[in-house]
Amino acid sequence: MMERPVERVYQTRGSVLGKYVFIFAVLSLSSAAVFWAVTSYYQIQSSYQAAADTMSEIGIYAQGISSIVNKLPNAENGAAYQADLKRIRSLLRSMELKHASMLRGNPAMLAEEPFAVELIAIYRTAPLDAATQVQAYINNVHLLLKTPEAGLNPDNVYWAYLKSPVKRGFIEMVSQTIRNYNSVNESRTSDIIVIAVGLFMAIIVLALGGYLVYLRLRPGGSEVYIVRNAGNNVASVLREFRMIPEKTEKRIEMIGKKRIPVQ
Known part of the structure; x- marks a missing residue:
């Protein structure tokens, strides 16, 4: 009698749970990488862009002050002269605030500036040394305001020093400092992008490697033998046997009788 066909099925305890844990781990790593990349990119952009914008504003204030200074010797009267001095003081206060924020390394006025040391270093780096040149400009404005x-x-x-910041190279210094901040900004941003891509590639490789290991080393479980649906039917089982023709049965019966000894 032939054995009925059976199908071997592996029931692995905990395999489903392990699969979900693996997927959760991959998603968690991916989310952490995205969060780090976005946060770092935003911090770099906000810090260095704020520094470049602040330097641009310092240059604008200097040009505004110089344009008023050029008109002082030709003031129509004392009232016009005092009005011009008032405008200079207003621009000077704004310029001093921007200069102070750059000296602190916090042009964006954040509660905590993660790149303060680097921002200050660029502001004070020779040969430009923007901090010294801006402070010298501010000092000359104060001395001019005290002049009768x-x-x-x-x-x-003081008037000769302030009348043309372009000729004295002040505006060029401001422009070069802005370029320095933008250059570092682009460099740091490129580093973040490269690191982020590397992290994502590493996560993908780990995910594929982990999945292959999971397929190769599945957790063991109990084996269950399940009879196919076709085997459960008695008729289908009987069809597995070859039917013996009627003539063959008679021949077998005659041969059997011949071999029976006569007593």
């Missing part, structure tokens, strides 16, 4: 109206003429050293 009668002493303000083309021979005044």
Whole structure:
């Protein structure tokens, strides 16, 4: 009698749970990598862009002050002269605030600036040394404001210093400092992108490797033998046997009788 066909089925305890744990781990690593990349990118952009914008504003204030300084010797009267000085003081206060924020390394006025040391270093780096040049400009403005109206003429050293920031290289210094901040910004951003891509590639490799290991080393379980549906039917089982023809049965019966000894 032939054995009925059976199908071997492996029931692995904990395999489903392990699969979900593996997927959760991969998703967690991916989320952490995305969070780190986005946060780092935002911090770098906000910090260095704020520094570049602040330097741009310092240059704008300097140009505004110089444009007013050029008109002081030609003031129509004392009232116009005092009005111009008031405008200079207003621009000077704004410039001093921006300068102070750069000296602290916190141009964005954040509660905590993670790149403060680097921002200060660029602001004070030779040969530009923007911090020293901006402070010198501010000092000359203060001295000019203390000069009596009668002493303000083309021979005044403070007036001569402030009348043309372009010729003295002040605006060029501001532009170069802005370029330095933008250059570091691009470099740091590129580093973040490279690191983020590396992390994602590593996660993908680990995920594929872990999945292959999971397929190769599945947790063991109990074996269950399940009879196919076709085998459960008695008729289908009987069809597995070959039917013996009627003539063959008679021949077998005759041969059997011949071999029976006569007593």
